[in-house]
Amino acid sequence: MKKKLLTLTLLLVLVLSGCVKTKSEVESGGKDDSKGGSNEKVQIEVLGMGSGEEDLNIVRDQLIKNGFDVKLNIQPDYGTFSAQKDAGNFDLALSSWTTVTGNPDYAVRALFKSDGANSMVKDAKVDELIDQASTETADEYTKTYKQLEQQLVTEKAFIAPLYNSFKAQGVNKEVLNPDTVRLAKSRAIPWETIDFKKTEQRATEPLVTQQAIGDLTxxxxxxxxxxxxxxxxxxxxxxxxxxxxxxxxxxxxxxxxxxxxxxxxxxxxxxxxxxxxxxxxxxxxxxxxxxxxxxxxxxxxxxxxxxxxxxxxxxxxxxxxxxxxxxxxxxxxxxxxxxxxxxxxxxxxxxxxxxxxxxxxxxxxxxxxxxxxxxxxxxxxxxxxxxxxxxxxxxxxxxxxxxxxxxxxxxxxxxxxxxxxxxxxxxxxxxxxxxxxxxxxxxxxxxxILVKKNDYQADFVKNPGYRTGSDFEPKVSNVTVRFIDDADSALSALRNGEIHIFNGVPETKYDLVEKADNLQLQKSDSNAVTYLQFNTAGREVSQSENLRKAVLFSINQDEFLNYYQGNKKKAYSTVSPLVDTGNELVADSDKVKEFLEAYRKE
The missing domain is CATH 3.90.76.10 (Dipeptide-binding Protein; Domain 1)
Structure with a gap:
């Protein structure tokens, strides 16, 4: 019954937030800017998607515990989420980033540099440190990225980090040789190493894998x-x-x-x-x-x-x-x-x-x-x-x-x-x-090479002129990529033998893969970080470092790790999986009170 009430509440919020206000409307009065008296709660609007409902609920509870009045703006998909974000209808947006190149410059340049393609941050010191670190080698840039994190999080509170995720995939071990299936921290899965358990199937059977998106950019x-x-x-x-x-x-x-x-x-x-x-x-x-x-x-x-x-x-x-x-x-x-x-x-x-x-x-x-x-x-x-x-x-x-x-x-x-x-x-x-x-x-x-596709799958064939006779010549002649956008459906297809690999098994489904006799769960570290992005235009959090810091020190990462049963790790920024800076966010209710009081006096 409790779960049904929560679902109804979230649906009500969704309906109420579905009307997108323009950015000008937001800046001119779409939100009550009153800081209130010393006993009034400060309202914070948190934007996210239905897929992040668990994280949004944890964030809401932590903020409420520290004296905030929280409004959840939950959108059903990325398109409506982006529309709300572009309109400025949020104080905090639940965001994530995966550094697919394995280097820390990629983890920060587009996100936090003033001219970055996905940046909401404009800070000269942040820009300077990003550029400085990019010129340094791996044994030199740790200190620089430590300073960057401190400016980005500690000093300015442009983001509030939540956690670093693992990377996991399920493999049908009765069909494939699991030892030939790679799970890389950053790069996409290479197919040329993958082999069938029965090698005579290489030329006659396709390797069947999956991805969520069927409309190819x-x-x-x-x-x-x-x-x-x-x-x-x-x-x-x-x-x-x-x-x-x-x-x-x-x-x-x-x-x-x-x-x-x-x-x-x-x-x-x-x-x-x-x-x-x-x-x-x-x-x-x-x-x-x-x-x-x-x-x-x-x-x-x-x-x-x-x-x-x-x-x-x-x-x-x-x-x-x-x-x-x-x-x-x-x-x-x-x-x-x-x-x-x-x-x-x-x-x-x-x-x-x-x-x-x-x-x-x-x-x-x-x-x-x-x-x-x-x-x-x-x-x-x-x-x-x-x-x-x-x-x-x-x-x-x-x-x-x-x-x-x-x-x-x-x-x-x-x-x-x-x-x-x-x-x-x-x-x-x-x-x-x-x-x-x-x-x-x-x-x-x-x-x-991709031969053809339709709405349901894409068919690939090995390149007959690629490293012939070497260890890198593709083992399997044909690869089929099925388009399955729902994680539960993809997991069902894996368990039923319809696909051989499911890359992206959710943390909450690890046990289903591990208990299946025909499957093997492969898990490794990843460069995926989930964090809260502050709105930097048209809101009180845009103008007040004190307010942002009050939110920042309300975040208790241990509660996220406990909820995900240890299948998450602590993070300080999107750099955390790549560079050990030693920085750590520690929740502190006394600091929350201190920064809220300073905010009210501004």
């Missing part, structure tokens, strides 16, 4: 950075480097044998392999085009990645804006005379490490590369300033290598006058969707 890697395409593009396009499951930058499974950071931390060299060809689709089958993935394609791909005007609706430009140039190196002497960062070793020696055949010549044309004879291609990436974290961005799916020839042949439109109704760009999902408009134009440099 774009299969052009620079035009999307969301849950609809991150996994798909990660497996369709090879990159210069990759991330290990623990976020170390490596060449394994990439286009390069080795990479090297030169003295000064602004020049980065990559020695390319010659055993990867682009795949295309003919009659719904993957074919080897015979076109090698080479340095010319790398330069073309990175040039367009760093140019915000290279395509309409460029969604990943901010990840690559630190790239000044990408060029093909043809002078072997440059590698011999350039030393590694913090070392006397030459770049040449680093690039030749563990090679079967050493470098005898560098070639500018990819058709002339022949690694067995010592003829290689090298690409140099130069950053606008010292920026060691550029390597993490080069491991991101948006840095996937596309075919210069193919993309140029399709993207013949004028970017400034692009018309979505008449111009069909490279990677448009309409070209791979079953029906009258199907005209698959994809060229995949990675282990798999």
């Amino acid at each position: 774009s299969l052009d890697p620079i035009k999307g950075n969301d849950g609809s395409i991150n996994t798909l593009n990660t497996n369709m396009y090879v990159r210069l480097v990759n991330l290990t499951d623990e976020d170390e930058v490596v060449s394994d499974g990439s286009l390069s044998y080795n990479y090297a950071m030169a003295e000064g931390n602004s020049d980065y060299y990559f020695l390319l392999r010659d055993d990867i060809h682009f795949a295309a689709v003919s009659k719904e089958k993957a074919v080897d085009t015979g076109e090698r993935v080479g340095a010319e394609d790398v330069v073309f791909s990175l040039d367009r990645a760093k140019d915000m005007d290279s395509v309409p609706d460029h969604r990943t430009y901010s990840l690559h804006e630190h790239i000044k140039s990408a060029e093909i190196v043809t002078d072997l002497a440059e590698l011999e005379k350039t030393t590694l960062s913090g070392s006397d070793q030459t770049v040449l020696a680093a690039l030749e490490n563990d090679l079967d055949t050493k470098l005898s010549a560098l070639v500018g044309n990819k058709t002339e590369a022949d690694n067995s004879k010592g003829n290689y291609q090298v690409v140099k990436v130069t950053t606008t300033e010292p920026f060691p974290q550029v390597l993490n961005y080069l491991a991101h799916q948006s840095a996937g290598i596309v075919s210069e020839k193919q993309v140029k042949s399709i993207n013949t439109y004028d970017v400034a006058s692009f018309n979505i109704d008449t111009d069909i760009p490279y990677g448009d999902q309409r070209t791979v969707t079953e029906g009258a408009n199907y005209n698959n134009q994809l060229y995949a440099s990675g282990p798999y």
